[in-house]
Structures are given as structure tokens and as C-alpha cells.
Amino acid sequence: MRRADRLRKFRAYGLIAPLFLFLVAFFLVPIGFVLYFSISNPEVVTMLPRVTEALRAWDGQNLPDEATFAALAEDLKLGYADRTLPKVSLRLNYEVSGFRSLLMRTGRKAKRMQAPFREAMIARDARWSDLIYWRTLKGNDSAFTMHYLLQAIDLDLQWDGGIRRAPPEKQVYLDNLQRTLWIALVVALSCIVLGYPVAYMIATAPRRLAKILILLVLLPFWTSLLVRTAAWVIVLQKAGIVNDVLLGLGLVEEPLALIFNRTGVYIAMVHILLPFMILPHYSVMKGIPSDHVRAATSLGATPRAAFLSVYFPQTLPGLAAGCLLVYVIALGFYITPMLIGGGSDQMLAYLIAEYATNTANWGLAGALAILLLACIGVLYPLYQRFAGAGGMKLG
Amino acid sequence: MALPLHATLGQRIWQLTFRAICVLVFIFLVMPIIVIIPISVSSSSLLNYPLPGVSWKWFEVIFTPYPWMLSLENSVIIASATTVLATILGTLAAYGLTSVEFRLKPLLMALLLSPMMVPLVITALAAYFVFARVGLAGTFTGMILAHTVLAVPFVVITVTATLQGFDRNMVRAAQSLGARPLTAFFGVTLPLIMPGVISGAIFAFVTSFDEIVVALFIASPAQFTLPRQLFSGLRDNLDPSIVAIATLLIVVSVALMAVVELLRWRSERLGRAAEML
Structure with a gap:
């Protein structure tokens, strides 16, 4: 019997293994690369190795010595020849703008430079007498760095390892995070306000009607996100249908600006996420026996009291789970704010894509x-607690 | 929902308000999708009502080979391959997961479903980072693999749910009558869980067919899918041909939704019938 059990177990593992390995190879390992890239800093160490070595002994207070300049000249010469220089220039330009032009300008002439290199390089570009460039080079003498992770929360890693708040003009990431959290919050709360009554109506409607009403929720649920976004772009335009109706009814004097601003983003995101609130809620509410409320009213409770003290508490776990689900999905929104929002309505996902591709x-x-993943990682266990281990049933 | 006969005026007004709010929300849910469809047969290039006349010219535009029909072809190829791969991997895993208990099962389940919770942009970014290094960026294989990652959790969920209502004694009966495990699976289990497998396959197909973020990151123009082409159209020139494409996508979604709903109603009905026995 035990042997048969073991055999059954092995067979089961064998069935799970292909999917497991597939996801490891094409999902987990790639996610691992995202982590790796966020701390990896190979450019300066591998592409400017000599000057990196020479700067290790430098105290960062006075201009480096001739040997260091010579090492840099050699690195630039080789980097220019094997075309790695543009890459490391770009990397250093992230930290000090102008560094790229400085390196490329000097690199072009490095081959013909002769000792004393210190004078030759400063003659080529006076910026080489500015300590900031040397300090930035020294600050990147390791193949791994906390620079990006700190930058993502508006902190600046100094060349000597100190951490400071980023200069005001570079403090954009926490603002964006805050905006992302806020948009998701507004959307999740709106979904509760609009979704709760609708779920209640469907759950208490006669069966035939309920089936039709559910289809009305499933239609947007099944329609592609891009199509729904496109629909809102068309409907919300200045000369679009919504404005036409509002003008026609005399509700507004002139067309409202409903697109390329926050209003449009909220409208479209609520529309896209509302089914995620209604469907789980509906299945929770359908499971609440109607005689609970009837018993309460027959014992003298007013309908409102019966609802608030008998019905509503039983829907709370579903409410919490639905709210968290919508919130977590909303945090990662990218396409909808990009197409419907303006410049100041873009969320974290947009910045990620922007930095990766542009x-x-x-x-x-x-x-x-990683910042976005961390936000979701904090909320996901909460969601699972409310929704139960298997997650929620959607429709 | 029905009020008692002795309901007060206040209660009646409250119920009326409540119903009005619900109706408005239903209109909000359905209106933008329904209202754009007629624009696809407008004879003008304005995206507005009233339509000056009816014309099929925008459908003629989208039924030209380039770019729309090419991207439709790409979408169908990628979504079909994704469906096959995700359905096989997901069904096998779901069968394995429901046939044994072990301590780390919840953790494994969370891992298998994690592509659903990770924001699309991060999954796409990860694929973008890695696929470029191994020659999968800008290939059909790359798109199919990335879409399968996104689609497979839906198959695992639907098939697992079906298997939980599945009576394993059927398999034991088949085996006691001499069926080998594989014969029992294909002869007994698979036909019985087929509705779940088909639903899962449809979810997988739709996931790939509607997917845009991964396509933005890793597809080169040769693999542009319908949503990817639609995205370009939305940004560049917004005319009723875009609406015609959207209409086409809506029709596909509705058709697939109908199949899944019919399967569910059928299994509910069978479930009720079984309870009555």
C-alpha cells in the first residue's frame, strides 16, 4: 500500500513538473534578472578597469595624480577603439549630465594624447579639473550598486557611500509612487461604492433577471482592456458622445475636458475594474441565506437595521478581498493611463516601461x-487572508 | 428585493433611488462598448453621432492584407499556439495538484498562479531583459512563451475547480476493470472534466488574443498582433477603421464568453440533476 502511495505521489509530481519548470525558465528566472539588473553595475568596472583600479587609493579631496590620468587615457583609448565607450558614457550620464559628452570628446582624441596626461586632458576639456567627475568614477568602483534602488525612492548614493535625499529636481519617483497609490485607492473605493449595490441587486433579483444582469457585467469583463480603453477615448473626446449628450441636454455650456486628464483615467479604470469587484461580491452575497434578514425583520428589526446588523457584516470579508484585489490590479495599470491620461496622470508602470525601452x-x-512588486507583495498576503487560499472565483 | 406591502413612503423612495443607481451603473458598464459599434459603419470619418450615412468602407479598410489582416493572422497563430501549450501544461499540473496532498502545496499553488498577480508590465520587462539575450525577442516563439506564462494560471484555476467536483472513484472503477492509468485518464477523466478544460483553453486564448503589454515590449513589426496594431492606430490616426477592429474584437470576445457561459450553465444544470438523484 505504501509503495502504491509513493508511486501515486511520484506520478503527481511528474505531472506538475513540466509546468513548474516552464514557469521557472520563462517567468521566475526573468523576474530574477529584473532584480539582478536593479543592483548590477558592470559598466565602469569592466569598461574603465585601469582608472577604477587607480582611483581606489585616491582620497577624493584633490585632483588625482598623473598615473590616474594616464590610466584613464589608456581606458578611453581602448574603449573608443572597441566601441564600449558610448555604453559606459551613457551609464555615467545618468548620474552627472554632461559626463557623456566629456567622455566621448576626450575619447576621440585619447589615441593621440601624450604624457603628461593630466595637462593634456585638461587642455582637451577643462571639466577634468572638476572633482565631481572623478568622484563619480570612484563611486562606481564595484560591480554591484544600491544606486538605482535608492534612486527609486528619491535617495542619492554619494561617491563616498553616504546617502542623502536627492536634489529637488530629481525627486520624482516618490511623487510618482504616491500618485500611483492614490489613483489605485480612488479607483478601488469608487468600485466599492458602485459595485456593492449592483452585486446586491443581482444577488437578490429573481433567477432569470439575475442571469441577464450578470451578462451585463460579464460583457465588459470579457471585452479586451485595450478595446475598452479605445472605447473611452472615443466616447470621452471633446467632440465625443458624452459631451454631445451633455451639451444636448443643456447640462453644460461648453464641452468638458474628459480626456488626457485625471477624470478620464478614473472613469476608464473604474469601468475596467468594476467587474472584478461585482463578480466576487455577487458570489459571496448569493451564499448568504435570505432567511437571515427575514428572521431579523420578523423579530421586529427595521429593514435598515436588519441589513446593517445581519446582512452587511457577512459581506465584509468579500468587501475587503474585492477592494484589495482591485487595488492591487490598479497599482500595475499601464495602458489605460497612457492612452487616456495626461503627462501628470502616468503611473509607476509607465515610468518602468519608459526607462526600459526609451x-x-x-x-x-x-x-x-521592484518598488512596485514590493507594494503588491505587502498587500497580497492580506488579500489571500480575506479571499481564502484558493483566491477568489471570478464569474 | 420586494418590499412588504406595508412599506413606508421612505422605504419606497429609498428602493427607487437604489434601483436608479444600479441602472445607471449598468448603463456605465455597457454603454461605451455598445455605443461605439455603430460608428464602425459610419460613412464619415468622424467618431460621432448622428451618423451621416451607413457604409462598409471601414470594414473594407480592415479586410485589406496590410496591416490588419496580417496582424489578425499573427494574433491567431500566437493565441492558438499559446492555447495548446497552456492547456496541456495547465491541465497536467491541475491533475497532479488535485491527486495528492503535501505540505508545500499552497506555496506551489501560489507560485503557479503568480503570473496573475505580478503586474503585466513587470512580466513584460522581465521577458524583455532575458529574451533579447537568448534570441527570443522579436520572434513568434518568444511571444508564445511569454503569453503562455500569462495564460497558464487561468487553465490551472478552471481545471482544478472542475477536478474538485470530480469523483475519483470513477478512475478507480476503470482501473479495477483493468484500464491502465493512461487509458483511464483519456477514457474516463478527460471526457468528464472536458468542460473545465475547454473553459480554461478559452481563457488562455483570450488572454493571448487580447494581450498588449508584452507585445509592446518584445514584438517586432513582423509579429505585431491585432491589439498591438490597434494600439499604434489609436496613437497615430483615430478613425472608424479603429472602431471596426474594436468591433471585431468585441464580437470575438462575446462569442467566446457565450461558449464559457453555456458550459457553466450546463454543468450547473447537471450538478442540480445529480443532486436530485
């Missing part, structure tokens, strides 16, 4: 992704 700052993209 500016090719993978380190910062990775760090911001």
Missing part, C-alpha cells in the same frame, strides 16, 4: 519594478 536605463527600470 532611455534604456535598465537599472532604474528594474529598481522601479
Whole structure:
């Protein structure tokens, strides 16, 4: 019997293994790379190795010695020849703007430079007498860095390892995080306010009607997110249908600005996430026997009292779970705010995509992704507690 | 919902308000999707009512080979391959997961479902980082693999749910009559859980067919899917051909939703019938 049991277990593991390995290879390992990129800092160490070595002994107070300048000249010469210089220039430009032009300008002439290199390089570009460039080089003498992770929460890693608040013009990431958390909160609360009565109505409606009403919720649920976003773009335009109706009814004097601003983002996001609130709620409410409320009213409770003290408490776990679910999904929204929002309505996901694809700052993209993952990681266990281990049934 | 006969005026007004709010929410849910559909047959290029006339010209635009029909073809290829891969992997895993108990099962389940909770943009970013290094960026294989990651949790969930209502004595009966495990699976288990597998497969198909974020990150123009092309159209030139594409996508979604709902009603009805026996 035990042998048969063991056999059965092995067979089960064998069935789970393909999916497990597939997700490890194409999901977990790639996510691991996101973590890796957020702390990895290979450019300066591998592409400017000589000057990195020479700067280890430097105290950072006075201009480096001739040997260090010579090491840099050699690195620039080789980097220019094998075309790694643009890459490391870009990396250093993230920290000090202008560093890129300085390196490229000097690199082009490095081959023809001769000792004394210190004078030659400063003659080529006077910025080499500014300590900030040398300190930035020294600050990147390790293959791993906390620079990006700290930057993602508006902290600045100094060249000597100190941590300070980022200068005001660079404090954009916490603002964006705050905005992301706020938009998701507004959307989740709106979904409760709009979704709760609707779920209640469907749960208490006669069966035939309930089936039709559920279909009205499932239609947007099944329609692709991009199509729904596109629909809102069309409907909310200045000359769009909503404005036409409002003008026609004389409710407004001139067309409202409903798109490329926060209002449009809220409208579309609530529309997209509302089914995620209604459907789980509905299945919770359907499970509450109607005779509970009837018993309460027959004992003399007013309908309101019966609802508040008998019905409502039984829906609370579902309410918490639905709210957290919508909140967590809303945190990661990207497409809808991008197409419907203005510049000041973009969420964290937009910044991540922007840094990954447009500016090719993978380190910062990775760090911001971790920030977003951390927010969700904090909330997810809470959600599971309210929703039960298997998650919620959706529809 | 029905009020007692002796309901007070206040209660009646309250119920009326409540119903009005619900009706408004239902309108809000359905209106933007329904209202854009007629614009796809507008004879003008304005996205507005009243329609000056009816014309099929926007559908003629989208039924030209480039770019729309090419992207439809890409979408169908990628979504079909994703469906096959996700359904096989997900069904096997669900069968394994429901046939044994072990201590780390909740953890494993959470891991298998995690692609659902991780924001799309992060999954796409991760694929973007890695796929470029192994030559999978800008390939159909890359798109299919990334979409399968996103689709497989839905298969695991639906098939697991079906298997929980499945009577394992059926398998034992088949085996005691001499069926080998594989024969029992294909002859007994699979036909009985088929509605769940089909629902899961449809979820997987829709996940891939509607997916846009991964496509934005890793697809090159040769793999542009319908949503990816729609995205470009939305940004560049917004005209009724975009609405025609949207209408097409809505029709596909509604058709697939109908299949899943019919399967569910059927299994509910069978469930009730079984209870009566």
C-alpha cells in the first residue's frame, strides 16, 4: 500500500513538473534578472578597469595624480577603439549630465594624447579639473550598486557611500509612487461604492433577471482592456458622445475636458475594474441565506437595521478581498493611463516601461519594478487572508 | 428585493433611488462598448453621432492584407499556439495538484498562479531583459512563451475547480476493470472534466488574443498582433477603421464568453440533476 502511495505521489509530481519548470525558465528566472539588473553595475568596472583600479587609493579631496590620468587615457583609448565607450558614457550620464559628452570628446582624441596626461586632458576639456567627475568614477568602483534602488525612492548614493535625499529636481519617483497609490485607492473605493449595490441587486433579483444582469457585467469583463480603453477615448473626446449628450441636454455650456486628464483615467479604470469587484461580491452575497434578514425583520428589526446588523457584516470579508484585489490590479495599470491620461496622470508602470525601452536605463527600470512588486507583495498576503487560499472565483 | 406591502413612503423612495443607481451603473458598464459599434459603419470619418450615412468602407479598410489582416493572422497563430501549450501544461499540473496532498502545496499553488498577480508590465520587462539575450525577442516563439506564462494560471484555476467536483472513484472503477492509468485518464477523466478544460483553453486564448503589454515590449513589426496594431492606430490616426477592429474584437470576445457561459450553465444544470438523484 505504501509503495502504491509513493508511486501515486511520484506520478503527481511528474505531472506538475513540466509546468513548474516552464514557469521557472520563462517567468521566475526573468523576474530574477529584473532584480539582478536593479543592483548590477558592470559598466565602469569592466569598461574603465585601469582608472577604477587607480582611483581606489585616491582620497577624493584633490585632483588625482598623473598615473590616474594616464590610466584613464589608456581606458578611453581602448574603449573608443572597441566601441564600449558610448555604453559606459551613457551609464555615467545618468548620474552627472554632461559626463557623456566629456567622455566621448576626450575619447576621440585619447589615441593621440601624450604624457603628461593630466595637462593634456585638461587642455582637451577643462571639466577634468572638476572633482565631481572623478568622484563619480570612484563611486562606481564595484560591480554591484544600491544606486538605482535608492534612486527609486528619491535617495542619492554619494561617491563616498553616504546617502542623502536627492536634489529637488530629481525627486520624482516618490511623487510618482504616491500618485500611483492614490489613483489605485480612488479607483478601488469608487468600485466599492458602485459595485456593492449592483452585486446586491443581482444577488437578490429573481433567477432569470439575475442571469441577464450578470451578462451585463460579464460583457465588459470579457471585452479586451485595450478595446475598452479605445472605447473611452472615443466616447470621452471633446467632440465625443458624452459631451454631445451633455451639451444636448443643456447640462453644460461648453464641452468638458474628459480626456488626457485625471477624470478620464478614473472613469476608464473604474469601468475596467468594476467587474472584478461585482463578480466576487455577487458570489459571496448569493451564499448568504435570505432567511437571515427575514428572521431579523420578523423579530421586529427595521429593514435598515436588519441589513446593517445581519446582512452587511457577512459581506465584509468579500468587501475587503474585492477592494484589495482591485487595488492591487490598479497599482500595475499601464495602458489605460497612457492612452487616456495626461503627462501628470502616468503611473509607476509607465515610468518602468519608459526607462526600459526609451532611455534604456535598465537599472532604474528594474529598481522601479521592484518598488512596485514590493507594494503588491505587502498587500497580497492580506488579500489571500480575506479571499481564502484558493483566491477568489471570478464569474 | 420586494418590499412588504406595508412599506413606508421612505422605504419606497429609498428602493427607487437604489434601483436608479444600479441602472445607471449598468448603463456605465455597457454603454461605451455598445455605443461605439455603430460608428464602425459610419460613412464619415468622424467618431460621432448622428451618423451621416451607413457604409462598409471601414470594414473594407480592415479586410485589406496590410496591416490588419496580417496582424489578425499573427494574433491567431500566437493565441492558438499559446492555447495548446497552456492547456496541456495547465491541465497536467491541475491533475497532479488535485491527486495528492503535501505540505508545500499552497506555496506551489501560489507560485503557479503568480503570473496573475505580478503586474503585466513587470512580466513584460522581465521577458524583455532575458529574451533579447537568448534570441527570443522579436520572434513568434518568444511571444508564445511569454503569453503562455500569462495564460497558464487561468487553465490551472478552471481545471482544478472542475477536478474538485470530480469523483475519483470513477478512475478507480476503470482501473479495477483493468484500464491502465493512461487509458483511464483519456477514457474516463478527460471526457468528464472536458468542460473545465475547454473553459480554461478559452481563457488562455483570450488572454493571448487580447494581450498588449508584452507585445509592446518584445514584438517586432513582423509579429505585431491585432491589439498591438490597434494600439499604434489609436496613437497615430483615430478613425472608424479603429472602431471596426474594436468591433471585431468585441464580437470575438462575446462569442467566446457565450461558449464559457453555456458550459457553466450546463454543468450547473447537471450538478442540480445529480443532486436530485
